[in-house]
Amino acid sequence: MVSYHEVPATKRGLQVACAFIWCLLAAGPIFGFAALKTVWLNEGVYADQCTPEQNAAGFICSTREIKLNFIFTCASVVTNIAGVVVGIILDRFGPRVCGYAGGSLIFIGALMLAFADTIALLDLYVWGYITLAFGGPFVFISSFQLSNAFPAYSGLVLALLTGAFDSSTAVYLVYRLIYDETGGKFHPKAFFLMYLIIPIFIVIASGMLMPEESYKPMSDIGKFLEEEEEEEAEYQLDASSIDGVAIDARTSGGIARADHKAALVSSTAAELAAEQIERIHNDSSPNHTNLSSDSNSATESEDPIGEDSRLLDESAALLSKTDRRNISPGQYEYDSEEMQKLKISGVWGALHGRSALAQIKTPWFILLCLFTMIQMLRLNYFVATIRSQYDFLFSSPEIARRITEVFDVALPVGGVLTVPIAGYILDHRSMATSIAILLVMGTTMGILGLFASYTAAYSGIGIFVIYRSFFYTTVSDYVAKVFGFDTFGQIYGLISTVSGLFNFGQSGFDTLTHHVLHRDPRPVNIGLVIVSTAIGAWFVWYVEKQARRIKRSALEFEAEQATALRMPGYAASFMSSIEY
Numbered sequence: 001m002v003s004y005h006e007v008p009a010t011k012r013g014l015q016v017a018c019a020f021i022w023c024l025l026a027a028g029p030i031f032g033f034a035a036l037k038t039v040w041l042n043e044g045v046y047a048d049q050c051t052p053e054q055n056a057a058g059f060i061c062s063t064r065e066i067k068l069n070f071i072f073t074c075a076s077v078v079t080n081i082a083g084v085v086v087g088i089i090l091d092r093f094g095p096r097v098c099g100y101a102g103g104s105l106i107f108i109g110a111l112m113l114a115f116a117d118t119i120a121l122l123d124l125y126v127w128g129y130i131t132l133a134f135g136g137p138f139v140f141i142s143s144f145q146l147s148n149a150f151p152a153y154s155g156l157v158l159a160l161l162t163g164a165f166d167s168s169t170a171v172y173l174v175y176r177l178i179y180d181e182t183g184g185k186f187h188p189k190a191f192f193l194m195y196l197i198i199p200i201f202i203v204i205a206s207g208m209l210m211p212e213e214s215y216k217p218m219s220d221i222g223k224f225l226e227e228e229e230e231e232e233a234e235y236q237l238d239a240s241s242i243d244g245v246a247i248d249a250r251t252s253g254g255i256a257r258a259d260h261k262a263a264l265v266s267s268t269a270a271e272l273a274a275e276q277i278e279r280i281h282n283d284s285s286p287n288h289t290n291l292s293s294d295s296n297s298a299t300e301s302e303d304p305i306g307e308d309s310r311l312l313d314e315s316a317a318l319l320s321k322t323d324r325r326n327i328s329p330g331q332y333e334y335d336s337e338e339m340q341k342l343k344i345s346g347v348w349g350a351l352h353g354r355s356a357l358a359q360i361k362t363p364w365f366i367l368l369c370l371f372t373m374i375q376m377l378r379l380n381y382f383v384a385t386i387r388s389q390y391d392f393l394f395s396s397p398e399i400a401r402r403i404t405e406v407f408d409v410a411l412p413v414g415g416v417l418t419v420p421i422a423g424y425i426l427d428h429r430s431m432a433t434s435i436a437i438l439l440v441m442g443t444t445m446g447i448l449g450l451f452a453s454y455t456a457a458y459s460g461i462g463i464f465v466i467y468r469s470f471f472y473t474t475v476s477d478y479v480a481k482v483f484g485f486d487t488f489g490q491i492y493g494l495i496s497t498v499s500g501l502f503n504f505g506q507s508g509f510d511t512l513t514h515h516v517l518h519r520d521p522r523p524v525n526i527g528l529v530i531v532s533t534a535i536g537a538w539f540v541w542y543v544e545k546q547a548r549r550i551k552r553s554a555l556e557f558e559a560e561q562a563t564a565l566r567m568p569g570y571a572a573s574f575m576s577s578i579e580y
Helices: 009-025 031-041 052-054 061-093 095-114 124-143 144-149 151-167 170-181 189-193 196-207 265-280 307-315 322-328 336-345 355-358 363-392 397-428 431-448 454-485 488-502 505-517 522-561 569-580
Strands: 288-292 297-302
Touching: 009 031, 009 124, 009 144, 009 151, 009 170, 009 196, 009 431, 031 061, 031 124, 031 170, 031 363, 031 397, 061 124, 061 355, 061 363, 061 488, 095 124, 095 189, 095 196, 095 505, 124 297, 124 488, 144 151, 144 336, 151 397, 151 454, 170 189, 170 196, 170 397, 189 196, 297 569, 322 488, 336 397, 355 454, 363 397, 363 454, 363 505, 363 522, 397 431, 431 522, 454 488, 505 522
Parallel strands: none
Antiparallel strands: 288 297
């Protein structure tokens, strides 16, 4: 991995800028399906599924509706399944290779859609859209590691990239607006051939700017003592030179944290601290070191914490596996920016340093996966069926068309507006609070979608476009903070894959709505709201409970590890008390 210290700030800024551009134009345009669907309907795509009378009347028959929606269902599933493939490639080969792969797939997908109406051998509408969907995650997920390029603003960078991803739905909106203004003269073939510029840019920018390896998270960055400071480093191991030395409670004693003088302690003190780090992380000794300012020596004592110490070791190990193997005396100093993340989020580092297999066995992963599955199903189902849903609720295709047009515009705008909001919340509020906000928004949005009211419809859309961007940002932020970047690609990819497979439920709901419920979407929506609210409440409860437990255990551990230091004037006070 690459440390952000090794790359000039200007280059890191250009990397973030390029990632923002291609996330905006190529990461998730498939989710702007509602706008592209309107164009394809006007172009007569799948018109053969309806009778001539239905086509003449402008009526979209159920068979044609389901077949068009199936394109989006397949694409959304592939987008999420691609996550695990992207994760493996990202972890093994780095972001640059992901950029090459993503650009190539997007190029092929756009080319297939450009000639979809002229090649009858395959249904290129389906295969082209699927290929585009497969390429998007390569350029999107591989950009997450750029949040480590600016550690103090990691939440903002993630929000920026996720906001760009959400706003990429505007690609098809802009095309649809141009298509309408030109009276249909800007044919889909011309649009997709012009779009080939984007994947070419991705490939070139990846080769010229993107790092071969991902940026290190802050927990992987060691700060080394400089040899020129030997003179200052001659502090003796007494109260005056170790006033800042402590074992960080939050890391199970895994990181030596220092005050303004801690980085300058003598090699003897550094060796003692490093030996304690090694013992605790390797579970090789239940003892802890107590530093004495009187004797300049260390003594060992039995660990009285027991279960809490085990809890911290299992769910709060901030050091990566590499750090634990390679840490050496006097080399590692915990970064204050990461400590700030820890204090705010309440979950930072909960499973850092553990294998991906160990991580996915925990409730941290299981609840996130369940929450993501149901929420993504709700989001994608609404995107694919918004027009038919409001057509039924208002019994008016015209009203449904107007609401859909508002949605087409609001979706990318909401992604942009959510960037600063999401960045602020994730950087300044706990993770439990962020998930609770999602829970309230998701439940409210679902309830509003049940009523045939303009106020409810537009309010629901307003919440939806903000919720969608905030949801994706929170999920990626949660994975980074809880699981760490050592396994980020695998964990995020696995969640995306499982959620994607679950999204095949869209087709089932579509068939149920059209053929059993007589186009009434409310029973399906009510069921989704109930299930998502229950899972969301469970998720919030668990995260809040664990955050409090970790904090309490950390305080207890810190109290046990506190160094007995004499206060200034101790000797004088002690002597005066004797004389008295």
